[in-house]
Amino acid sequence: MGCIYGLVALGFVLIYKATELVNFAQGDLLMLGAFVCYMFVIWYGVGYWAAFALAIAIVALFGAALDASVLRRVIGQPQFAVVMLTIGLGAIFRAFASMTWGSEIYTLPTPFSAKATRVGGVTISHEYVSIIVGTVILCAVLYAFFTYTRVGVAMQAASQNQLAAYYMGIPVKRMFSLIWAISAGVAAIAGVLLAPVSLIDINLGFIGLKAFAAAVLGGFGSIPGSLVGGITIGLIELFAGAYLPHGFKDVAAYVVLLAVLAIRPQGMFGTVGRKKV
Amino acid sequence: MPRALLEVSNVETYYGPIMAIRGISFTVPKGQIVTILGANGAGKTTILKTVSGVMDPQKGSVLFDGKAIHGMDPDRVMRLGLSHVPEGREVFPFLSVRENLRMGAYTRSDPGGIAQDLEMVYEYFPVLQARADQRAGSLSGGEQQMLAISRALMARPAMMLLDEPSLGLSPKLVKEIFDIILRINKERGVTVLLVEQNANMALHIADYGYVLEVGRIVMEDACARLLEKDDIKEFYLGVKEAGVRGTRRWKRKKTWR
Numbered sequence: 001m002g003c004i005y006g007l008v009a010l011g012f013v014l015i016y017k018a019t020e021l022v023n024f025a026q027g028d029l030l031m032l033g034a035f036v037c038y039m040f041v042i043w044y045g046v047g048y049w050a051a052f053a054l055a056i057a058i059v060a061l062f063g064a065a066l067d068a069s070v071l072r073r074v075i076g077q078p079q080f081a082v083v084m085l086t087i088g089l090g091a092i093f094r095a096f097a098s099m100t101w102g103s104e105i106y107t108l109p110t111p112f113s114a115k116a117t118r119v120g121g122v123t124i125s126h127e128y129v130s131i132i133v134g135t136v137i138l139c140a141v142l143y144a145f146f147t148y149t150r151v152g153v154a155m156q157a158a159s160q161n162q163l164a165a166y167y168m169g170i171p172v173k174r175m176f177s178l179i180w181a182i183s184a185g186v187a188a189i190a191g192v193l194l195a196p197v198s199l200i201d202i203n204l205g206f207i208g209l210k211a212f213a214a215a216v217l218g219g220f221g222s223i224p225g226s227l228v229g230g231i232t233i234g235l236i237e238l239f240a241g242a243y244l245p246h247g248f249k250d251v252a253a254y255v256v257l258l259a260v261l262a263i264r265p266q267g268m269f270g271t272v273g274r275k276k277v
Numbered sequence: 278m279p280r281a282l283l284e285v286s287n288v289e290t291y292y293g294p295i296m297a298i299r300g301i302s303f304t305v306p307k308g309q310i311v312t313i314l315g316a317n318g319a320g321k322t323t324i325l326k327t328v329s330g331v332m333d334p335q336k337g338s339v340l341f342d343g344k345a346i347h348g349m350d351p352d353r354v355m356r357l358g359l360s361h362v363p364e365g366r367e368v369f370p371f372l373s374v375r376e377n378l379r380m381g382a383y384t385r386s387d388p389g390g391i392a393q394d395l396e397m398v399y400e401y402f403p404v405l406q407a408r409a410d411q412r413a414g415s416l417s418g419g420e421q422q423m424l425a426i427s428r429a430l431m432a433r434p435a436m437m438l439l440d441e442p443s444l445g446l447s448p449k450l451v452k453e454i455f456d457i458i459l460r461i462n463k464e465r466g467v468t469v470l471l472v473e474q475n476a477n478m479a480l481h482i483a484d485y486g487y488v489l490e491v492g493r494i495v496m497e498d499a500c501a502r503l504l505e506k507d508d509i510k511e512f513y514l515g516v517k518e519a520g521v522r523g524t525r526r527w528k529r530k531k532t533w534r
């Protein structure tokens with residue numbers, strides 16, 4: 001669970017670092033990813049892996065299109081307007097999903113379903129293993145991409161100093177669309193990985209709220225921080241669910257968030273005074 | 278007179294309703310250094326932004342190598358061979374010095390030539406080689422200025438726009454940077470448009486100069502002759518304010534998008 005929060009938080013952070021927009025529709029992109037995958041598997045009988053790939057591609061393209069058509073226009077507007085816009089977009093996505101797929105609850109059968117391995121007396125279901133392995137692979141790929149490829153470094157450059165990136169001949173607008181695509185793609189992956197353990201319905205996206213807490217916890221703007229934040233929140237929930245009275249599970253994460261923010265307002269991994277100008 | 282590489286004609290540029298550039302024309306001949314002098318708010322930065330495509334002029338035209346570039350996006354202008362070294366350096370703070378330099382060569386696809394040019398800028402500014410793996414944000418102001426100039430040079434530009442390279446630097450460092458600018462111009466044949474408040478230094482390395490006052494050009498001449506004029510001598514007094522302006526600038530919020 002923590003990995004999922006981490007992945008969605010990663011999406012928040014990528015977009016925020018690049019464009020200084022907070023995308024509250026991130027969780028709903030996750031929901032779309034899960035539904036698209038479900039649709040291909042159940043309606044069209046596509047294999048799980050092919051459907052997975054299609055879902056990533058479709059949601060990523062959708063993210064890029066969203067940036068090019070809507071969000072590019074609001075860059076530089078007050079944060080408040082942007083927040084409202086992305087919350088609104090999220091609502092539209094949910095409405096769209098309920099019109100297309102209905103408001104029932106679905107399960108997505110996967111190659112991992114109902115299989116488990118016993119490791120030293122502990123039973124681990126393959127669905128959870130797939131989430132963890134998927135997260136690790138994805139992080140490694142993203143890290144390599146941003147560190148070693150020319151386009152990846154250029155994306156970092158464009159998010160650190162937009163104007164200077166223009167002066168270097170970097171097509172900044174295309175870079176931002178690409179970042180939206182990556183971030184939407186990551187959300188779709190999280191959605192498909194989550195689907196077998198959480199069931200798919202149109203409110204799957206509300207997980208985004210907890211992921212947002214994870215991003216804040218990790219210090220908004222720090223990529224490793226968002227993952228650690230996600231895992232922390234996942235663990236807190238787990239322990240709160242096990243040891244605290246019923247009902248604390250969903251609150252515990254926010255209590256910890258408040259505590260961390262009171263002590264370290266920049267988050268666990270945040271840096272202070274990042275921007276000089 | 279050699280052919281003009283850059284030709285700016287009757288340009289008017291606005292910030293919203295505010296007219297910052299009020300009909301300006303000037304030319305920069307190929308292979309020369311041309312300087313534009315002016316006090317705070319005269320519109321020097323605005324002119325460079327208009328040339329490099331960050332801002333679009335309301336009226337007038339900008340021709341680079343005979344081609345109209347007004348209204349083009351800055352990344353396209355840059356690909357034509359016009360590199361802009363912005364006011365305040367604008368390095369990529371979380372990338373290493375080497376990555377910053379490589380970003381300067383983003384539009385190129387000749388690894389051999391890029392490696393060669395990397396050697397060249399290290400030769401101009403040895404300190405950058407010593408700091409190659411350090412984050413650019415942790416360099417001193419002077420080192421960042423060297424990096425900004427080098428980064429622009431990595432694109433192998435035909436022409437460079439330099440916006441107040443002396444800003445906030447010690448007199449010794451200013452001298453060093455200007456010597457390098459002169460060398461770049463002479464050795465690499467890079468045409469330079471230099472915007473400065475430090476009129477003394479600028480007039481000594483440039484061939485031709487324009488004086489800008491609230492959005493208009495009020496004087497132009499060969500630099501040797503400008504140095505003789507009384508008005509210009511008086512203008513030197515403005516140089517003393519440089520330190521105060523430097524601090525103010527860092528507080529100014531970046532509003533460009």
Ligand SMILES: Nc1ncnc2c1ncn2[C@@H]1O[C@H](COP(=O)(O)OP(=O)(O)OP(=O)(O)O)[C@@H](O)[C@H]1O
Nearest residue numbers: 292295297315316317318319320321322323324532
């Ligand atoms: N973003 C902006 N919005 C509105 N007005 C602006 C903006 N930037 C500059 N101006 C105005 O345009 C005029 C010219 O500004 P510009 O930055 O070109 O001056 P400058 O000659 O570069 O000054 P300095 O030496 O201080 O850098 C000034 O009157 C300034 O107040």
Ligand SMILES: [Mg+2]
Nearest residue numbers: 321322323364
């Ligand atoms: Mg200026």
